[in-house]
Amino acid sequence: MDETFTFLEYADDEAACMWNGAHKYWLLKMAEKFDGFSDFGTRPITKYKPRQIHDFLDYLTDECDLSNNTANYYAAMIIKVFKQAYKNQDIERVPDFTWKRVKNAHRMSYFTPEQVDQVVEYFRNSKKHNWMAPMVLIAANTGMRVGEILSIGPNTIFDNTKGKPYVHLMYTKNGDGRYVYLNAKARQALRELDDCPKNHYIMYNFYATWKCLRRDVLNGDEKLVFHSLRHTFATRQANEFRLNNTLIAKIMGHRSLVTTSKYVKLMPEVQQSVCDAM
Numbered sequence: 228m229d230e231t232f233t234f235l236e237y238a239d240d241e242a243a244c245m246w247n248g249a250h251k252y253w254l255l256k257m258a259e260k261f262d263g264f265s266d267f268g269t270r271p272i273t274k275y276k277p278r279q280i281h282d283f284l285d286y287l288t289d290e291c292d293l294s295n296n297t298a299n300y301y302a303a304m305i306i307k308v309f310k311q312a313y314k315n316q317d318i319e320r321v322p323d324f325t326w327k328r329v330k331n332a333h334r335m336s337y338f339t340p341e342q343v344d345q346v347v348e349y350f351r352n353s354k355k356h357n358w359m360a361p362m363v364l365i366a367a368n369t370g371m372r373v374g375e376i377l378s379i380g381p382n383t384i385f386d387n388t389k390g391k392p393y394v395h396l397m398y399t400k401n402g403d404g405r406y407v408y409l410n411a412k413a414r415q416a417l418r419e420l421d422d423c424p425k426n427h428y429i430m431y432n433f434y435a436t437w438k439c440l441r442r443d444v445l446n447g448d449e450k451l452v453f454h455s456l457r458h459t460f461a462t463r464q465a466n467e468f469r470l471n472n473t474l475i476a477k478i479m480g481h482r483s484l485v486t487t488s489k490y491v492k493l494m495p496e497v498q499q500s501v502c503d504a505m
Contacts, residue, residue: 235262237272237317238308245311247398250374256430257304272312277324280305284327295327296452297434302326336450337459337492343367349444356436358427361416363456365424368413370460370479373433373453375399375407377425384409384422396480405480461490466497 232240238258242251262268264283280302287298302324312318338346343363350360365376375396383395392409399405409417420427437453445451461479464470470478476487 232272232317233262233270234267234272234275234305234308235259237312241308241311241315245307247402250398250400253374253377253430254304254307257301258308261301261305272309273318275309275322277322280322280324284324288327291431292438293434294438294449296329296449298327299329336448336455337462338367338451338455342445342451343456343459345444346440349440350436353436356432358420359433359436361419362424362428363453364416365413366453366456367459368410368416369394369407370457370464371396371407372400372457377428379417379422379424381422384417399480401480401482403480403482458490458492461487462492462494465491466494 235258238245239255242255245251246254261283264286265279267279267283284298284302287293287301288295305324306321309318309321313321346363347360350363351357353359362373362376365371366373371394378396378398379394383397384392385395386392392414394407394409395404396407397404417424433453441447441449441451457479461475464475464478465472472484472487472491475491476482476484479487479490481487481490
């Protein structure tokens, strides 16, 4: 390896070995933000110490107003690149930096139907960021990850032989492709985004507006993030439509039922109805 390779140059060069599809595109965008901090644009990848990465993570939370959880998405990208460099024997060590602390990170919650309606209405009433409303509707009605939604374009939307619309996701987080059917709400939401969500998306605005939503509508609940809409979808599939975890895993693109079980929550009203029926 050329010892003058910067972090971004190395990430770009090795991206195909680490990431797939739209996931790769957005992680490289995050690498660009890392590259733009301090002297990181010229610093060789061999010359990083933990404190310098801590400075970047502090910059994300203190100056960019991102949550600790979001800063840790950057941390995951950073550690992935350094581990790849170490695996290739291009660096002698991986910087042992500390991630941001997140309270109850394992206890992601789900939205009630009333909360989803409130979130959509909040964004509908936003003059600058009303594009967030269809993003929420797509996630709530399909269970797609934000990166998967952003990978959608006109050439990935089809109708089956019965005229029912679906999206073909070529690449997902685990590297597998999958087909996602669209109900009327999700299809209309995609049309509102011109069938190309990434043309409306700006990463900073996405997280900043969600933070405002959490303050104004969700009582500051830090467990309710955009990804909670994916948990909401899985929870509804189990509680309202009585699907088992095997089917839910297939729909959501999980390889492991253990992963699916972390997404499915027991709704109190379902628990109550079972008790009443006994």
